[in-house]
Amino acid sequence: MKKHYLIKVVRMFFCVMFIWVALEYSENIALADSKGLKGFPDNAVTREALQVQNRGCNSCHGKSMTNNLEKFKDGEPKLHIMAKTGYGKPEEIGHCLNCHQGFPLAGPKLAATIHTMHYKEKTAFQGDCFSCHHIDNKGNYVMWDDIKYELEVYGYSGYDSKDIRPVLDKWAKERGFNKGNQLGFTMDSALKGDMTFSQDVITPVKDIFAMRNFGTPPPMKPEDYLLTIKGLVNKETKYTLNQLKNRKQADSYLTHMCGSVKPGTPQIANLKWSGVPLKGVLEEVGVKKGADALYIHCYDGWEYTVPLVRALNPRSLLALKVNDEELSDWEGGPVRLVPMGGLGWELGLRIKSIELIDAKKQKQVPLAIAGASPEEPWQQGIGPNSGFLAPDSGTRVNQGDPVIIEGWAFAKGGIDTSPISKIYISGDYGTKWRAFPVKPGDPERWQYWKFNWQPPGKGTYLLKVKTIDLKGRMQPTKSSYPFMPEPQLPANLVITVE
Ligand code: HEC
Ligand code: HEC
Ligand code: HEC
Secondary structure, three states, rough: HHHHHEEEEHHOOOOOOOOOOOOOOOOOHHHHHOOOOOOOOOOOHHHOOOOOOHHHHHHHHOOOOOHHHHOOOOOOOOOEEEOOOHHHOOOHHHHHHOOOOOOOOOOOOOOHHHHHHHHHHOOOOOOOOHHHEEEEEOOOEEEEEHOOOOOHHHOOOOOOOOOHHHHHHHHHHHOOOOOEEEEEEEOOOOEEEEEEOOOOOOHHHHHHHEEEEOOOOOOOOOHHOOOEEEEEEEOOOOEHHHHHHHOOOEEEEEEOOOOOOOOOOEEOOOOOEEEEEEEHHHHHOOOOOOEEEEEEEEOOOOOEEEEEEHHHOOOOOOEEEEEOEEOOOOOOOOOOOOOOOOEEEEOOOEEEEEEEEEEHOOOOOOOOOOOOOOOOOHHHHOOOEEEEEOOOOOOEEEEOOOEEEEEEEEEEOOHHHHHHHHHEEEEOOOOOOOEEEOOOOOOOOOEEEEEEEEOOOEEEEEEEEEEOOOOOOOOOOOOOOOOOOOOOOEEEEEEOOO
16 A cells, blocks of 8 residues: 555656756747647648637647746745756647656646636636547546547547448548548558668757756766765675776666657657666675665765666666766766666656665665565566657658658557567558558667658648557557556657648
């Protein structure tokens, strides 16, 4: 019971770690944004019946909804925990709900706060319930941004059923809708073009996402930094930064993802880390028999455990650099732990001490007990996931121009990691999926893919992506991991060819 509760706290809490980079405080609310159709085809259904132009958080807000939130804190302005989405993508409600599920420390349920913020007296908000919501086929208020690219948005379900589809297609065609579907998207079931893959594409530092629960560690002089290795070791040892810098360095290429995300999240990064292999340090201090986990303490207060077997993996590092740049305070420098195979919360910022423990005998439970027990569900991983990186949804291209679509696929499998084996793209609401097989590679790095698509003609297309791993696990449509907010619908990309 108690453990279960803790697990929830911990999971919600820790998308922690990507801490990065200069924040841009852009203009806060760009109401002017709201007039375009945001990539939807322009027709009576989208413009008049559904009013897609006035709906969704981003129709009023610019790229960020949290930049302004420091006004909710006392004293000096502080950043909201969701500090930065990856790849300069706008914040979306889906990125908020992975934390804001009402677990202690992970953020309150958003409904009351967001309703009040917009409906309190004298607010500039001029929308209504349907600015943010849609009512689904079961009559529930759902978030418009979650469901807007699903067919049932226009009130019909079962479009993908073989019996219903021809009837609806005929109905829609008779009323002049493009190629048969009510929203007017042009269907492309063939998806001509080839796909290439790479695991070596690195996320530039400026595109790395940032989420943190303990803020930025305050500035620290390099000479003040000290790392202690203690607990079940033969020789408790302290290392200065210089001692670590003078040791043999190694590089480790790893993909990291927030542990609680929807499909298509920009909270993913493939990085080159450089630093001191943890294995050598652990061998030097001598790990005693019985130790099976590392209990990590960070200078900012964050603590968690990592299983010893993963810490001993040659790819696990005490990282001093990311993409060849020294880690700043903001990035959790000077020394950050990068264990092979962990989710975001295991990338502790500014490591203070590493305590070797026997997890079964551990009395004091660290906040994140994630690492200790391989039986825990999140140790089984969070399932295959995939998304689009470029171009931005809503992009317009001229007919005949090459359309190069970039994206990623990754299965963060925990102890059970398996490489991605296929990427699937659909251009017809998921009725058909074209499979692009990929030679299984390193499971700890993403499959970055480039699809050189030849659209069949003019129109506004809606593409979807999903993926499968070598063990045959398909990207889940229901959350396979307790932190992930529902629904788990595949990521969408809208492109207009004109
Ligand atoms: C129709 C336009 C509109 C829509 C749609 C909208 N907002 Fe807002 N929002 C506003 C305005 C205007 C304010 C400023 C309210 C005030 O006067 O204090 C605001 C304020 C906020 C704030 C307070 C911080 C700030 O930036 O001032 C948050 C957080 C927020 N909105 C989140 C959301 C989320 C999440 C959604 C989607 C679920 C959403 N909004 C949808 C117009 C909108
Ligand atoms: C990584 C977790 C996380 C993410 C992601 C996140 N939040 Fe938060 N949020 C929190 C936590 C924790 C708090 C509690 C207050 C604090 O210490 O900042 C909070 C506080 C807030 C508050 C003030 C609530 C109140 O009643 O005081 C608002 C509003 C808010 N968040 C909106 C958002 C929006 C909108 C998004 C998405 C764009 C978002 N948050 C994404 C964790 C998160
Ligand atoms: C500015 C955006 C916004 C507006 C406007 C808005 N809502 Fe919401 N609503 C939200 C958010 C955000 C949630 C939280 C979703 C979640 O936690 O999954 C929510 C949740 C809900 C829920 C589910 C509550 C629950 O138990 O989780 C209902 C019902 C709801 N809203 C009804 C309404 C109604 C009725 C209106 C109009 C009077 C309205 N909302 C206007 C943003 C909005």
